[in-house]
Amino acid sequence: MAGKRKPKLAVWKFSSCDGCQLSLLDCEDELLTVAASVEIAYFLEATRATIKGPYALSLVEGSISTPEDAERIRAVRRQSKVLITIGACATSGGIQALRNFQDVEQFISTVYARPEFIDTLATSTAIAEHVPVDFELRGCPIDKHQLLEVLNAFLNGRKPNVPRHSQCIECKQAGTVCVMVARGTPCLGPVTQAGCGNLCPSCNRGCYGCFGPKETPNPASLSARFGELGMAQPAVKQIYRLFNAHAPEFQQESQRHE
Amino acid sequence: MSKQTRTIKVDALARVEGEGALHVRIKDGVVKDVKFRIFEPPRFFEAFLQGRLYSEAPDITARICGICPIAYMMGASQAMEDALGMAVTGPLRDLRRLIYCGEWIESHVLHAYLLHAPDFLGFEDAIRLSQHHPGVVEKALQLKKLGNRILEVIGGRAVHPVNLRVGGFYRTPRKDAIRALIGPLQWAVEASLDTVKLVGGFDFPDYHYDYTCVSLHHPDEYPITQGRLISNRGLDIAIDEFSNHIIEQHVAHSNALQGHLQGSDCYLVGPIARYNNNFEQLSDLARQAAGEAGLGRVCDNPFQSIVVRAVETLYACEEALRLAENYEEPDAPYVEPTVQAGIGHGCTEAPRGICYHRYQLDENGRILEATIVPPTSQNQLQIERDLWGVVEKNLDLPEDRLKWRCEQTIRNYDPCISCATHFLRLTVERE
Ligand code: SF4
Ligand code: SF4
Numbered sequence: 001m002a003g004k005r006k007p008k009l010a011v012w013k014f015s016s017c018d019g020c021q022l023s024l025l026d027c028e029d030e031l032l033t034v035a036a037s038v039e040i041a042y043f044l045e046a047t048r049a050t051i052k053g054p055y056a057l058s059l060v061e062g063s064i065s066t067p068e069d070a071e072r073i074r075a076v077r078r079q080s081k082v083l084i085t086i087g088a089c090a091t092s093g094g095i096q097a098l099r100n101f102q103d104v105e106q107f108i109s110t111v112y113a114r115p116e117f118i119d120t121l122a123t124s125t126a127i128a129e130h131v132p133v134d135f136e137l138r139g140c141p142i143d144k145h146q147l148l149e150v151l152n153a154f155l156n157g158r159k160p161n162v163p164r165h166s167q168c169i170e171c172k173q174a175g176t177v178c179v180m181v182a183r184g185t186p187c188l189g190p191v192t193q194a195g196c197g198n199l200c201p202s203c204n205r206g207c208y209g210c211f212g213p214k215e216t217p218n219p220a221s222l223s224a225r226f227g228e229l230g231m232a233q234p235a236v237k238q239i240y241r242l243f244n245a246h247a248p249e250f251q252q253e254s255q256r257h258e
Numbered sequence: 259m260s261k262q263t264r265t266i267k268v269d270a271l272a273r274v275e276g277e278g279a280l281h282v283r284i285k286d287g288v289v290k291d292v293k294f295r296i297f298e299p300p301r302f303f304e305a306f307l308q309g310r311l312y313s314e315a316p317d318i319t320a321r322i323c324g325i326c327p328i329a330y331m332m333g334a335s336q337a338m339e340d341a342l343g344m345a346v347t348g349p350l351r352d353l354r355r356l357i358y359c360g361e362w363i364e365s366h367v368l369h370a371y372l373l374h375a376p377d378f379l380g381f382e383d384a385i386r387l388s389q390h391h392p393g394v395v396e397k398a399l400q401l402k403k404l405g406n407r408i409l410e411v412i413g414g415r416a417v418h419p420v421n422l423r424v425g426g427f428y429r430t431p432r433k434d435a436i437r438a439l440i441g442p443l444q445w446a447v448e449a450s451l452d453t454v455k456l457v458g459g460f461d462f463p464d465y466h467y468d469y470t471c472v473s474l475h476h477p478d479e480y481p482i483t484q485g486r487l488i489s490n491r492g493l494d495i496a497i498d499e500f501s502n503h504i505i506e507q508h509v510a511h512s513n514a515l516q517g518h519l520q521g522s523d524c525y526l527v528g529p530i531a532r533y534n535n536n537f538e539q540l541s542d543l544a545r546q547a548a549g550e551a552g553l554g555r556v557c558d559n560p561f562q563s564i565v566v567r568a569v570e571t572l573y574a575c576e577e578a579l580r581l582a583e584n585y586e587e588p589d590a591p592y593v594e595p596t597v598q599a600g601i602g603h604g605c606t607e608a609p610r611g612i613c614y615h616r617y618q619l620d621e622n623g624r625i626l627e628a629t630i631v632p633p634t635s636q637n638q639l640q641i642e643r644d645l646w647g648v649v650e651k652n653l654d655l656p657e658d659r660l661k662w663r664c665e666q667t668i669r670n671y672d673p674c675i676s677c678a679t680h681f682l683r684l685t686v687e688r689e
Contacts, residue, residue: 015301019324019417025372026416028403032395035385048665049382065301095321098306120300141324141417199414203421203428204591208317210418238310243321 007056010042012076014062014069019141020087021061027144053079063089065124077131085127088140088243097124097246140210140243143195164215167207170194176201186226191217212244219253233257292646307628312338320418328361329608331422337615338424341602342595349588350426358482359578360408365609366567369672371398374564377666378460401449404442411435426592436585443579450572457568458551462561471531474607480539481607497605500614524639527611529566530557544573560670597623610672634673
């Protein structure tokens, strides 16, 4: 019990699939080491023991899509010294943000027989639209090595090394043949942030943008290229409307093709 | 004690994926009401799938659940293949079964060791467990890692793999990559056998239920990716008849739809149902290990689901080993779909039980209508029923013990609440 108290880590869930917090449990080789260097104070997916805040570091998964969640995120922010959002849901509203482009009432009645039982907001939004966020880690899901890097960086008071350049640079670094040049396969790599480990192009498929927009992307010129590859306007719109549909750069580009 | 009015609140059910709440009302020592609520915010997958292309469904539906993405990707792919009048057979089908084994291993080990075992050993979580039983958790993590490794080798990554598509895969894994799994899988068969022994030795609360078990059944194998829908009460139908027999109901206290089986009020899906309906198709080693761990031919104690999960993990390791040993690179990574209008059904055995998909496509392959029935919504009613029975049997437990026992009862189901829309707030009201 002697010595310095370990920093308290909390993991919070909002609207999500749990895949990003699972990435923490998926750090099989590092999990017990991480658990030894922090005090896991709140992590419901892993433990029934909960310790009161304030917390040194909060990881937030999921988007804000209900009135209670909009309240709860403020409470989380008040108790957290550092707040890091993890994953596309938390950083851009996630796949469930597709409702932002449509009538949510109609959505509810498509899925539920008794719409009056459902309490939801018309939009699914990123955490940073509600409270100040210290760092946003991208991906649907996040990459566990990037997560460990971010945890290490914040616990040691340094800046995380998470590049904001494009997927294309990752392809070049890995020596992966460009799917757009070689096969004419539409690929969001030129406008998508690197970090996944070059997954889709190395499986011979185009990137579908799950890490969200890179720093200063140029989607308009990419869309023009898609047109030359024979993609119709509605398809160009849809390609931006997936897991990061509500990220501003992707949203604007999809709206241009409406 | 019984004349007191008491309310207990647990603001969150831990060690389940997603968010749920439980409300129990006891009056004069008699259980009056049990409500298991799911209040994970709805995400409306079925609504925003409308208008998307058939080929997008596997990647989109994967995001319903980060723990069992393969179940969704495979169910969606097979439903689309059904609608497009095509089938994936031979080596591509084997490769699908292999990656699905990876998901069973990863998900079952996560649940059995990290989420459920701490209940039996009286620890709040696996990290505290690991401090008292060094080695156990480390071994489990290695086993889970191997499940994830299979997903990575075939699918590109463990959560939401990128390499699966309607018709098969984008790229077939190289033979040497699959063969590299053989050594670790041989170790895993032994390690999972030890798991069966370990969890078989736990103390199981005395509770039994005569379940209506619904699962897939396949003539040639323990069901994972395909089969007919059967029950221990005579149901035997093709999966396209699913909606004629199972109705989803929307109840006020939950954001998940509850599944009802026609002619029976509630039913069970998942490891116990699969085991009871398909015991003969387990491997010799798995059946023998089950017997030695105290499981009968039929399991009717939901607390023993942890043992069944361990037996299925053993089976999945053996099966993955067999598939890896026989792997040859398929001629083509996928069967090319021909777009046409149609209706298709897909149903697979997710780690938590049957997961059903139905899509209607227009002539351009656009989705007109989508229905997805995940396992946890089907088990919801049965969970309430079990809770009712467990509370009745344990009324004299002190409040905090009773609360823990209720949580444990819910965790028997490994409820993937994210799937069922989707944390548990427990209130016990005693009047
Ligand atoms: S970002 Fe993707 S993987 Fe992460 S919680 Fe959201 S849906 Fe799941
Ligand atoms: S290539 Fe693109 S879509 Fe594929 S995993 Fe990486 S960021 Fe996600």
